[in-house]
Amino acid sequence: MDLFLLKKIISLMIMPLSIIILLLIIAIIFYRLKPKLSFWALFSATTFLFLSTFPPLSDNIMASLEDNYPAFTRSNKPVDYIIILGGVHTSVQGLPATSELKSSSLERLVEAVRIYRLHPEAQIITSGFSGGDVSSNAEKVKQAAILLGVPKNKILTENFPQDTEEEAQLIAPRVLNKNVVLVTSANHLPRAMAYFQRYGVNAIPAPASPWVKSNGLTPWSYYLPHAKKLQQTTTAWYETLGRIVQWFKG
Structure with missing residues (x-):
C-alpha cells in the first residue's frame, strides 16, 4: 500500500x-x-x-x-516568492476554479493575492498534487489566481508534493537565500515553517484564515456544544x- x-x-x-x-x-x-x-x-x-x-x-x-504568528503586513524589502501550500479541490465542469477549491485552499489563495497586491514584484509558487483529481492542486490554485487578477507569467507550480514535508523539500532549492513569504492556514503554519527551516528556508510567515476569532464578546450560547x-x-x-x-x- x-x-x-x-x-x-x-x-x-x-x-x-x-x-x-x-x-x-x-x-x-x-x-x-x-x-x-x-x-x-x-x-x-x-x-x-x-x-x-x-x-x-x-x-x-x-x-x-x-497564535504563533501575527498576520502579514508588509516586508521591509522586496519579496522574491510567495509560496501557497497545497490544499484540496474538486474539479467540476462548469464551475470556475475559485469555486472548485475547498475553503481552506481558497483562503490561502486569497491571503496570497492580498500579499501579492502589496508586493507585485514577487512571483507566486502554488503547490500540491492531484489527490485523485484530474488536476493538481497547484494547477487549480494557479487557475484561480489568474481569475483573481494575478498575471499567468507570475505563477510557478509544483505539481507533485503529497504533503507538507515534500513541499518544503521540493520548493526549497528554488527559493534558498531569497526573501520568501509562506502562506498556509494559521493552524498549519508552525509545522510548515519547521519543515521549510529544516531545508534551509527562513520564510516570512503569513497565516491565513484562523478558526478562532474573538471580538471580546462572549454570549451565553458560546458555552453550549456546537x-x-x-x-x-x-x-x-x-x-x-x-x-x-x-x-x-x-
Whole structure:
C-alpha cells in the first residue's frame, strides 16, 4: 500500500469522530454480554463528544496552534516568492476554479493575492498534487489566481508534493537565500515553517484564515456544544498529530 495513503487511513482512524463511533459500537455489541464495559464505552463516547464540541475547549486547543504568528503586513524589502501550500479541490465542469477549491485552499489563495497586491514584484509558487483529481492542486490554485487578477507569467507550480514535508523539500532549492513569504492556514503554519527551516528556508510567515476569532464578546450560547466545533477540534487534533510525527522524525 502507498505510504501516503496508509498515513491518511491511520490518521482517519484516530480522529475524534472515529473514536466516538468505535466506542458506540463497543457499547452496542457488549450491551448484554458485558453491561459494565458497555456503560463505560457509552459514557466515554458521550464525554468525548461533549468535549470535542465544547467551544471554550476547542478554541483553546486551536488557538495554541494559531497564535504563533501575527498576520502579514508588509516586508521591509522586496519579496522574491510567495509560496501557497497545497490544499484540496474538486474539479467540476462548469464551475470556475475559485469555486472548485475547498475553503481552506481558497483562503490561502486569497491571503496570497492580498500579499501579492502589496508586493507585485514577487512571483507566486502554488503547490500540491492531484489527490485523485484530474488536476493538481497547484494547477487549480494557479487557475484561480489568474481569475483573481494575478498575471499567468507570475505563477510557478509544483505539481507533485503529497504533503507538507515534500513541499518544503521540493520548493526549497528554488527559493534558498531569497526573501520568501509562506502562506498556509494559521493552524498549519508552525509545522510548515519547521519543515521549510529544516531545508534551509527562513520564510516570512503569513497565516491565513484562523478558526478562532474573538471580538471580546462572549454570549451565553458560546458555552453550549456546537457541531462546527467538532470539525475545529478534528482539524486541531490532526495538526497536533502532524507535529508529534514531525518531532519524532527530528
